Amino acid sequence: MQNFVSTHDVADISALIDLALKYKKNPSADKSLGIGKRLGLLFMNPSLRTRISTQIAAQNLGMESYVLNVGNDNWQLEFGEGAVMNGTTVEHIKDAAPIFGEYFDIIGLRTFPGLKDRDLDYSENVIRSLQMYCNIPVVSLESATLHPLQSLTDLITINENWNQPRKPKVVLTWAPHIKPIPQCVANSFAQWVNAWGKSDFVITHPEGFELDAVYTKGATITHNQEEALRDADFVYVKNWSSYQNYGQVKQDGAGWMLTEKHMSLTHDARTMHCLPVRRNVELSDEILDHPNCLTTTQSANRVWAAQAVLSELLRSQ
Amino acid sequence: MQNFVSTHDVADISALIDLALKYKKNPSADKSLGIGKRLGLLFMNPSLRTRISTQIAAQNLGMESYVLNVGNDNWQLEFGEGAVMNGTTVEHIKDAAPIFGEYFDIIGLRTFPGLKDRDLDYSENVIRSLQMYCNIPVVSLESATLHPLQSLTDLITINENWNQPRKPKVVLTWAPHIKPIPQCVANSFAQWVNAWGKSDFVITHPEGFELDAVYTKGATITHNQEEALRDADFVYVKNWSSYQNYGQVKQDGAGWMLTEKHMSLTHDARTMHCLPVRRNVELSDEILDHPNCLTTTQSANRVWAAQAVLSELLRSQ
Amino acid sequence: MQNFVSTHDVADISALIDLALKYKKNPSADKSLGIGKRLGLLFMNPSLRTRISTQIAAQNLGMESYVLNVGNDNWQLEFGEGAVMNGTTVEHIKDAAPIFGEYFDIIGLRTFPGLKDRDLDYSENVIRSLQMYCNIPVVSLESATLHPLQSLTDLITINENWNQPRKPKVVLTWAPHIKPIPQCVANSFAQWVNAWGKSDFVITHPEGFELDAVYTKGATITHNQEEALRDADFVYVKNWSSYQNYGQVKQDGAGWMLTEKHMSLTHDARTMHCLPVRRNVELSDEILDHPNCLTTTQSANRVWAAQAVLSELLRSQ
Numbered sequence: 001m002q003n004f005v006s007t008h009d010v011a012d013i014s015a016l017i018d019l020a021l022k023y024k025k026n027p028s029a030d031k032s033l034g035i036g037k038r039l040g041l042l043f044m045n046p047s048l049r050t051r052i053s054t055q056i057a058a059q060n061l062g063m064e065s066y067v068l069n070v071g072n073d074n075w076q077l078e079f080g081e082g083a084v085m086n087g088t089t090v091e092h093i094k095d096a097a098p099i100f101g102e103y104f105d106i107i108g109l110r111t112f113p114g115l116k117d118r119d120l121d122y123s124e125n126v127i128r129s130l131q132m133y134c135n136i137p138v139v140s141l142e143s144a145t146l147h148p149l150q151s152l153t154d155l156i157t158i159n160e161n162w163n164q165p166r167k168p169k170v171v172l173t174w175a176p177h178i179k180p181i182p183q184c185v186a187n188s189f190a191q192w193v194n195a196w197g198k199s200d201f202v203i204t205h206p207e208g209f210e211l212d213a214v215y216t217k218g219a220t221i222t223h224n225q226e227e228a229l230r231d232a233d234f235v236y237v238k239n240w241s242s243y244q245n246y247g248q249v250k251q252d253g254a255g256w257m258l259t260e261k262h263m264s265l266t267h268d269a270r271t272m273h274c275l276p277v278r279r280n281v282e283l284s285d286e287i288l289d290h291p292n293c294l295t296t297t298q299s300a301n302r303v304w305a306a307q308a309v310l311s312e313l314l315r316s317q
Numbered sequence: 318m319q320n321f322v323s324t325h326d327v328a329d330i331s332a333l334i335d336l337a338l339k340y341k342k343n344p345s346a347d348k349s350l351g352i353g354k355r356l357g358l359l360f361m362n363p364s365l366r367t368r369i370s371t372q373i374a375a376q377n378l379g380m381e382s383y384v385l386n387v388g389n390d391n392w393q394l395e396f397g398e399g400a401v402m403n404g405t406t407v408e409h410i411k412d413a414a415p416i417f418g419e420y421f422d423i424i425g426l427r428t429f430p431g432l433k434d435r436d437l438d439y440s441e442n443v444i445r446s447l448q449m450y451c452n453i454p455v456v457s458l459e460s461a462t463l464h465p466l467q468s469l470t471d472l473i474t475i476n477e478n479w480n481q482p483r484k485p486k487v488v489l490t491w492a493p494h495i496k497p498i499p500q501c502v503a504n505s506f507a508q509w510v511n512a513w514g515k516s517d518f519v520i521t522h523p524e525g526f527e528l529d530a531v532y533t534k535g536a537t538i539t540h541n542q543e544e545a546l547r548d549a550d551f552v553y554v555k556n557w558s559s560y561q562n563y564g565q566v567k568q569d570g571a572g573w574m575l576t577e578k579h580m581s582l583t584h585d586a587r588t589m590h591c592l593p594v595r596r597n598v599e600l601s602d603e604i605l606d607h608p609n610c611l612t613t614t615q616s617a618n619r620v621w622a623a624q625a626v627l628s629e630l631l632r633s634q
Numbered sequence: 635m636q637n638f639v640s641t642h643d644v645a646d647i648s649a650l651i652d653l654a655l656k657y658k659k660n661p662s663a664d665k666s667l668g669i670g671k672r673l674g675l676l677f678m679n680p681s682l683r684t685r686i687s688t689q690i691a692a693q694n695l696g697m698e699s700y701v702l703n704v705g706n707d708n709w710q711l712e713f714g715e716g717a718v719m720n721g722t723t724v725e726h727i728k729d730a731a732p733i734f735g736e737y738f739d740i741i742g743l744r745t746f747p748g749l750k751d752r753d754l755d756y757s758e759n760v761i762r763s764l765q766m767y768c769n770i771p772v773v774s775l776e777s778a779t780l781h782p783l784q785s786l787t788d789l790i791t792i793n794e795n796w797n798q799p800r801k802p803k804v805v806l807t808w809a810p811h812i813k814p815i816p817q818c819v820a821n822s823f824a825q826w827v828n829a830w831g832k833s834d835f836v837i838t839h840p841e842g843f844e845l846d847a848v849y850t851k852g853a854t855i856t857h858n859q860e861e862a863l864r865d866a867d868f869v870y871v872k873n874w875s876s877y878q879n880y881g882q883v884k885q886d887g888a889g890w891m892l893t894e895k896h897m898s899l900t901h902d903a904r905t906m907h908c909l910p911v912r913r914n915v916e917l918s919d920e921i922l923d924h925p926n927c928l929t930t931t932q933s934a935n936r937v938w939a940a941q942a943v944l945s946e947l948l949r950s951q
Contacts, residue, residue: 028353038690046392048385052357052383052420053420055383056355056383059381064693066686066689066690078913082914082919083913084913085912085913086812090912091909091910092911094913094923095909095910095913095930096909096910098930099930099933099934102930103686103937275412275413276408276412277408277409279400280399280400281401281402285399288411288412289411296412299419363709365702365704365709369702369737373672373737495720592725592729592730593709593725594725596712596717596719596726597717597718597719598720605728606728612729613729613736616733616736617737620737
């Protein structure tokens with residue numbers, strides 16, 4: 001593996017899941033693999049879980065990690081080719097990125113979309129520019145349109161909670177929210193579940209909240225939430241703002257909040273959410289406090305997902 | 318020891334002081350005790366001394382520490398049971414806390430009081446909620462009403478600076494300040510000195526600045542600063558805002574500033590303050606620059622206090 | 635070496651360059667030198683490159699490093715002797731500094747000038763106060779008027795890119811900028827190149843942008859940029875605001891931007907800049923993207939400069 005930005009970087013998703021589960025059983029299985037190697041973690045947007053879980057993963061492999069928080073006014077990066085930098089940007093990615101390549105062996109990047117200009121966000125210009133100029137493997141810690149470490153975590157969690165011979169029915173359901181939220185977790189979940197290929201995958205959302213077909217192709221898509229939830233084994237709940245009317249929030253979506261009533265339609269489904277979650281807006285208390293809720297397990301599994309990814313990148317160097 | 322939030326968590330204060338002094342003599346006495354263990358340090362309010370001294374203590378025991386600064390707009394926690402989270406809070410403590418339990422073996426928390434609503438502050442809802450949901454030992458790095466690591470440090474400092482057969486006279490004196498300051502350092506000092514029980518303990522403050530009797534019970538309390546200081550061996554100087562008129566600042570308290578004149582009443586007393594201190598407002602330069610001033614020693618002892626506490630928590634796991 | 639604040643702290647600059655180049659070949663040559671030692675890194679102003687490169691240097695020597703970001707409203711230090719601290723400052727350097735001496739073995743400090751009051755900035759009151767009260771070696775991570783780690787890095791870079799028997803011609807040229815920039819990098823480069831003494835050193839800048847002669851004495855100074863650049867082997871490009879009209883920005887300096895046309899006058903010179911650089915304002919794209927540009931090498935060499943300095947300080951303890 002040369003980078004970790006989307007499913008296209010992964011030769012064998014099932015093998016990566018197995019590696020993560022191996023680390024879950026034995027965190028120090030490869031405790032010397034990363035000795036003398038350095039991981040840079042570049043946050044252009046804030047992070048708690050992602051930072052800590054990735055730092056623990058690095059530590060389990062013997063790697064040193066270094067955090068750079070750059071998402072503030074002090075360090076605005078320029079991405080435009082040929083830009084005359086007489087405005088607010090203070091450094092060009094062409095000058096900054098190669099230095100990360102000198103200091104680190106692997107670099108992780110978190111960057112959020114602006115949710116104003118769809119073409120700009122979906123061009124992934126920030127993470128792509130870093131990849132172009134840094135000369136070392138790049139790990140997405142969530143980018144404008146995808147969140148592959150979360151999706152790998154989600155597949156690990158589904159995998160360890162399913163032991164029946166038949167394929168599980170996995171449902172991704174849109175949920176209400178009060179703010180414009182990126183599509184990245186939903187895009188990425190769809191991309192990974194489709195690429196994994198070991199489930200019956202259904203996506204449900206209100207009209208006007210269709211995701212980019214690049215990611216959803218292969219899934220069954222319906223606007224009928226009840227129909228989608230029927231006999232589900234796993235229900236992944238997530239809000240996203242509109243891709244069509246880019247960044248728009250649905251004002252009248254409260255009925256989509258998942259409650260016990262919805263869950264009674266399912267096959268005693270496990271519920272999932274990437275967190276943070278707004279209680280009684282996206283999901284009701286009764287679901288989050290129910291033993292079938294996997295959110296804590298998902299967050300815990302972030303460590304093993306990151307450890308498997310770093311391990312593969314280290315082995316490929 | 319299962320947690321470290323107040324004196325009630327400590328079976329034997331004198332033994333804990335002795336352990337800290339053992340580490341002061343030999344910092345690496347238990348350098349393998351914490352290997353493979355992780356300490357999370359969650360700061361809802363800023364910290365310099367507390368963070369560094371606790372990280373050094375962890376390092377001395379072989380523990381890895383991870384700092385999370387969450388006291389900003391990006392991560393407002395919800396504490397209300399059943400809350401509909403359609404406002405400014407983005408994550409419920411019920412969802413956040415269990416994850417700390419997955420990532421860490423021990424968690425430290427700093428949280429300040431708002432000084433607006435006494436019942437809310439004194440309910441200690443933040444640290445208590447963390448304790449309720451995180452499933453691992455919690456160390457207070459200063460909470461709304463108590464600062465036990467500071468108080469343990471203070472007792473360590475008094476202990477190593479006293480070698481006479483009689484009990485020392487320890488005086489806690491209120492000092493002026495220009496801003497509303499929490500009662501926590503004063504509450505906590507009173508609680509620990511009383512629980513320790515090896516001093517003649519006097520508290521002096523202006524009228525209307527009585528502390529909660531829960532902490533002060535057992536001490537002699539007087540509004541007469543001169544009388545209190547007479548023959549003192551240790552003088553602990555600290556401002557606090559009013560507990561009765563909650564959060565109120567005393568405007569006409571300048572006369573309470575400790576000067577050499579006050580010190581001449583004492584038994585050549587050592588002076589103490591938890592820092593940071595406002596010179597020539599709380600204490601005069603002449604006292605802070607005098608060899609009897611123990612403030613640097615107190616700050617240095619924060620390492621050994623934290624190391625003793627982490628050590629006890631690790632041994633109890 | 636007892637401190638690292640200017641050339642005056644260094645007995646033998648060439649030996650320090652050689653030590654840095656030894657570490658560049660073998661980063662782990664002294665991997666046990668700093669075991670059990672702690673480096674504090676105190677940032678009163680933000681830093682990315684300096685922080686990371688210095689942390690890597692410490693790690694290469696087995697030292698633990700601890701970062702303190704204090705350049706915000708939460709921790710305003712007081713420097714005035716006898717100050718009555720009833721305003722915005724919350725802690726006196728006399729109380730804060732000794733604690734660093736208790737926690738750390740070496741302390742690094744970054745502090746920027748205000749660019750309003752020349753006498754205050756050039757008094758270097760912040761770093762000098764830290765030196766006065768902390769009782770441990772102080773490393774400048776950039777101070778109000780000097781940036782010695784950058785200058786050492788620059789000499790390392792010139793050294794490893796020069797293998798001819800004659801002395802290189804080294805030119806420091808002023809460049810345009812839109813904001814008031816400190817003189818420290820330019821002052822420091824001049825001081826170090828002069829103290830090193832192994833080049834023909836020319837400084838060129840517009841009228842009114844003369845640097846303090848304390849640093850430039852020994853260099854040839856001219857307002858004629860073309861004449862300065864002729865036959866140059868190394869061209870160091872840097873903006874600085876006026877020292878005479880303290881902090882003033884030159885509004886009509888665009889013609890000083892270095893382009894390929896300027897470079898054609900040189901002896902196929904290598905170009906240098908400390909970064910961050912504003913493209914097409916200070917330097918044109920064509921120079922920064924040219925193989926002769928050494929900026930990435932300079933940034934990479936920050937690690938070896940810091941490692942040589944920390945190594946010397948550790949050996950002197």
